[in-house]
Amino acid sequence: MLRLLRQEKFLAVGIASALAFLIAGDVLLARMSQPLWLVLLFAWLFVAILGSSLAVVRHADHLAHRLGEPYGTLILTLSVTAIEVVSISAIMMHNADRPTLVRDTLFAVIMLLLNGLVGVSLLLGGLRHREQAYNLQGANAYLGVIIPLAMLSLILPDFTQTTPGPTLSRAQEWVLSLMLIGLYGAFLAIQTGRHRGFFTLESQREVHAGERSSGEAASPWYHALLLVVYMVPVVYLAEQLAEPLDYMIRASGAPPAIGGVLIAILVATPEAIGAIRASLDNHLQRSVNILLGSVLSTIGLTVPIMLVVSHLTGRRLVLGVEHANFPLLLLTLLLSVVTFGSGRTNVLQGAVHALLFVTYFLLIFQG
Secondary structure (H helix, E strand, O other): OHHHHHHOHHHHHHHHHHHHHHHHHHHHHOOOOOHHHHHHHHHHHHHHHHHHHHHHHHHHHHHHHHHOOOHHHHHHHHHHHHHHHHHHHHHHHHOOOOOOHHHHHHHHHHHHHHHHHHHHHHHHHHHHHOOEEOOHHHHHHHHHHHHHHHHHHHHHHHOOOOOOOOOOOHHHHHHHHHHHHHHHHHHHHHHHOOOHHHHOOHHHHHHHHHHHHOOOOOOHHHHHHHHHHHHHHHHHHHHHHHHHHHHHHHHHOOOOHHHHHHHHHHHHHHHHHHHHHHHHOOOHHHHHHHHHHHHHHHHHHHHHHHHHHHHHHOOOOOOOOOOOHHHHHHHHHHHHHHHOOOOEEOHHHHHHHHHHHHHHHHHHHHO
């Protein structure tokens, strides 16, 4: 029990924060007009959610070592996707005047993962290990599904003529949802079934097997239970974050897209730590699984769920990217095909991805 309390001390922070907002949420949110209190309130919620999310990642990592790939990474990506869906839903329900929130968040997650985190992981891993290897078949499988999902979700709405603007009709949205879920389901079938070997590296299979056999004694059920327990305060606190986040954006006059960036940072930080750590340890395959798997689950699951939410709440969604973001998305997908097209990576590839992310961030303010 003492070991449990030491290891899971942040669970108390998450639960205490959730109880504080449950009991006195109206009082805490009533003082948002005071700038200092608004910043402290936002920082409190952000840190509480982030800390709980990091604990989710820690338990997902333990499950990865006990169950092996790709199940550990799959649990991680699905958990983070759940946090993302809850955060977007909460903010969308709070403010009906943000029809681009889903698109902005989705695009920010893609840029952050495929450019920012891929760039940093490859750059740091290349500096330490010169060249790093991964399973080319697995990367091709990821990109073979990510590219059509991204094109259908974020580019196709720009060219349909049934509805004005970068939007889809109701019938088109239902078809899109079925296509995304179908493609994602087909990918999971090969990832967890007949082609599991695509997502591991032959030279590292014995290493991972040794990690599983020499790991801690706690059972997978222990980590699975705590993973779910940590998710509970995350879900509730994400709903509470909606109001101060929206108020900060309106009060500061920041671009609306910055809300999507903040949500993307919140949900991607735990995966960023795992991906960068794996790359530094020369386990690039693990890093590739985390980053590309997160992009895939974000598009394949978030978009259909948010389309259903929009139908139930009567809120309109704008999905198609516009202006400078359009060529930036195409360039990111093309660059990803080149980067993950040889089975080995180096510093140069990481630098290009990182600079492309810097370009994206600048375009938010100077687009």
